[in-house]
Amino acid sequence: MTPSDVPTMTWAEVRALRLRRHGLAEPFTGAGPADVAAATAGTHAQVMSAAELAIGSRLAGATRSDVRAALWEERSLVKTFGPRGTVHLLPxxxxEKWVGALSPLTTGPGGFPPEVRLTPEQTEQVVAAIADALADAVLTIDELGDEVVGRTGPWAADLVMPAFQGRWPRWRQALHLAGMRGVLCFGPNRGRKVTYTDPRRWLPGFRPAQEGPALAWAVRGYLHAYGPSTPQRFANWLGAPVSRASEAFAALAGELRRVDVEGTPAWTADGTGTAAGEAAARSEAVPGVRLLPYFDGYSYRVGVPSPERLYPGAAAGRALAGNFQNLLVDGVVAGLWHQRRSGRRIDVTVEPFAPLSAAHRAALDEQVERVGLIMEGTPRLTIGRVTAGGHA
Structure with missing residues (x-):
């Protein structure tokens, strides 16, 4: 394409497009929790309450009970290790397509020193042991550890991995890889303990898709949720080598379209920038206030190369300093927020980085009420500084 043929977009248009695609401009109607997870190419679930809020806030009239029912009763959602080996809720x-795209990926030696790492051979032994142990069982992490050590050797039990206030056994380095390869997913909690099982038990008929078609599917889904974007940003999001991501984009050259975002070349997979109606829709501003829970801020900024596009001014210093819950105002991060639950009461503290207009203040009140409805509690709003750290 010649430069004159390349459609152009502004970052404001990209933000507006993302708000709509993510169900943040208006909550989705006639949809379910799995549809939200599909629209955002997976929902971060390292903190389950955050995942419940992330999905609930994108569905009209939904509560955390709806998300839990979709996960543990209907099984339209599954909790497992997704992009970058992190815990996600996936449709x-x-x-099958997620595992097809993720299973060939290797994470390399990781950040551990040599004396801590699993060797490639040990990694394969651990994954095989996990698959064998979970084939007909639902196990807690301790039960699974006993099974893995019994099938591999005492080296797997060495307490060498730094973890919170203690150390984890060596074998747990491969836990996420087992999920990415489709031999492990989360089961329902046993009391306060997390459990794991085989996706084939959880979802009868499950069989991983072939890598090539699955990776092409992942590219399309990523670009719909986070485009326009590039192979390099896709690689960072998925946890794949840039070379493999570039190959995947090249294989779709006939259907991808280049756009220019304020001088930055990027690609889309769904005709964005081609139709006059789409161009008009994405050019419209999306005013309003949104409260993004933990990890949701990361999802919102995926694919944006320059943080200042979404984190202007004070937001760049505060909101990017850790995993905080973000206050969105008119599509940009304009503050932090925190919630603390005690029984049914939910104390919500919001720290705007600049004074809110009367309209934004009213919209914030509505958002706080929505948090209470989704989380099935009674919210109380305080405007003030957020003193809790990330993840607190």
Whole structure:
């Protein structure tokens, strides 16, 4: 394409497009929790209450009970290790393609020193042991550890991995890889303990898709949720080598379209920038206030190369300093927020980085009420400084 043929977009248009695609401009109607997870190419679930709020806030009239029912009763969602080996809620209908795209990926030696790492051979032994142990069982992490050590050797039990206030056994370095390869997913909690099982038990008929078609599917889904974007940003999001991501984009050259975002070349997979109606829709501003829970801020900024596009001014220093809950105002991060639950009461503290207009203040009140409805509690709002750290 010649420069004159390349459609152009502004970052404001990209923000507006993302708000709509993510259900943040208006909550989705006639949809379910799995549809939200599909629209955002997975929902971060390292903190389950944050995942419940992330999905609930994108569905009209939804509560955390709806998300829990979709996960543990209907099984339209599945909790497992997704992009970058991090815990996600994924649509069960898409798990075969997710595993097809993720299973060939290797994470390399990681950040551990040599004396801590699993060797490649040990990694394969651990993944095989996990698959064998979970084939007909639902196990807690301790039960799974006993099974893995019994099938591999005492080296797997060495307490060498730094973890919170203690150390984890060596074998747990491969836990996420087992999920990415489709031999492990989360089961329902046993009391306060997390459990794991085999996706084949959880979702009868499950069979991973072939890598090539699955990776092409992942590119399309990523670009719909986070585009326009590039192979390099896709690689960072998925946890794949840039070379493999570039190959995947090249394989789709006939259907991808280049756009220019304020001088930055990027690609889309769904005709963004081609139709006059789409151009008009994405050019419209999306005013309003949104409260993004933990990890949701990361999802919102995926694919944006320059943080200042979404984190202007004071937001760059505060909101990017850790995993905080973000206050969005008119599509940009304009503050932090924190919630503390005690029984049914939910104390919500919001720290705007600049004074809110009367309209934004009213919209914030509505958002706080929505948090209370989703989380099935009674919220109380305080405007003030957020003193809790990330993840607190």
């Amino acid at each position: 069960a209908r898409d798990l």
